[in-house]
Amino acid sequence: MELSEAIAKRTSVRFYEEREVDDETLKELIKAAIRAPTASGLENWFFVAYKSKDVRENVYELIKQGHIEYFRERGLPEEKMKKLLKRFEEGMYRAPLYLGVFINKNVKALQDEKYSKLEFYWALESAAMAIENLMLKATELGLGTCYIGVACFEHIEKELKKIAGLREEYCLAGLITVGYPKEETKPRKRKKSVEEVLRIL
Template sequence: MELGDAIFTRTSVRYYQEREVEEEKIKELIEAAIRAPTASGLENWLFVIFKSSEAKKKVYELIAKGMIEYYQEFGLSMEKIEKLKKRIYGEKMYRAPLYIGVFMNKNVRFLKGEKFDLLEFVWSVESAAMAIQNLMLKAVELGLGTCYMGVANFEGIEEEIRSVAGLGEEWYLVGLITAGYPLREEKPRKRRKDFEEVVTFV
């Protein structure tokens, strides 16, 4: 598969087969992730594979809680919230054979001093985010689907996911990714903005 094919066919997958992801493919995902650029060469990332039944159940429940909170804050009616719950709990939306938490260690940094606190944090998040993109594109090549779960960073939820991972407060969850074999074929959605709207030359 060409890189362009992976980029333009990648899409968010929300429904998965119950089929497990092979250990070799998990390894390939992480090996692709850690080829991403990393600020100051620190590689202060950690990839937590939530694979046991107990861990997956806890993470799934936290995703469901976050999704409901998200749409409540968005102002969705209770009727639509109930439909969302049906999709999550009845149709198993976001229930994946694998969840990957991408964390970065806030205590590992290159520049010392309070004046660089924010900059070092941003650099570390950017490094982990680039690793996530590598991982998601590699997943396309391997016939896997993924979805980035932003709700995992809601207050309270991020802390609980970190607890499930057995990590201390120095670790920050940059992203939680669902991964597995798609239940059905998903087509990428067209972007709302075209080239001219998102680019400026100076």
């Protein structure tokens, strides 16, 4: 698959087959992820594969509760909330693999505290680029992925770190569902054109 095809085909997948993602495929995804640019060459990312059945069930419940909290805060009407819960009952975001992408805040190039915030941004940006590499590789391998933003709620991140046995210096950059799509994927068109999001000076 050409890169341009992978970019065009990548889309957020919310329903998955029960088929396992084997360890060799997982390693291929991580190999692609760590080829991403990394600020100051620090490679301060860390990947956690939440793969065993009990662990996945725990992660799934956290995701579900996070979505309920998120949409309640947004003021989603109860009728739409019922539809959301129905989709969870149908298995939305129930994946054979969840990948947590963390950064280690203690790994820095500059020791002066005045640069800490900047280095934190650099680490997050590096992790974000690793996530995109991973998603494009997954597309090439016939897998689907979805970024789960609510996983970064403080109480959910805390639980994900606890499950993984990670100390306080680790920060969650993103949680990704990974698996074989249950149905044919149809990437959505972007709402804005290139001209609307580009300024040439």
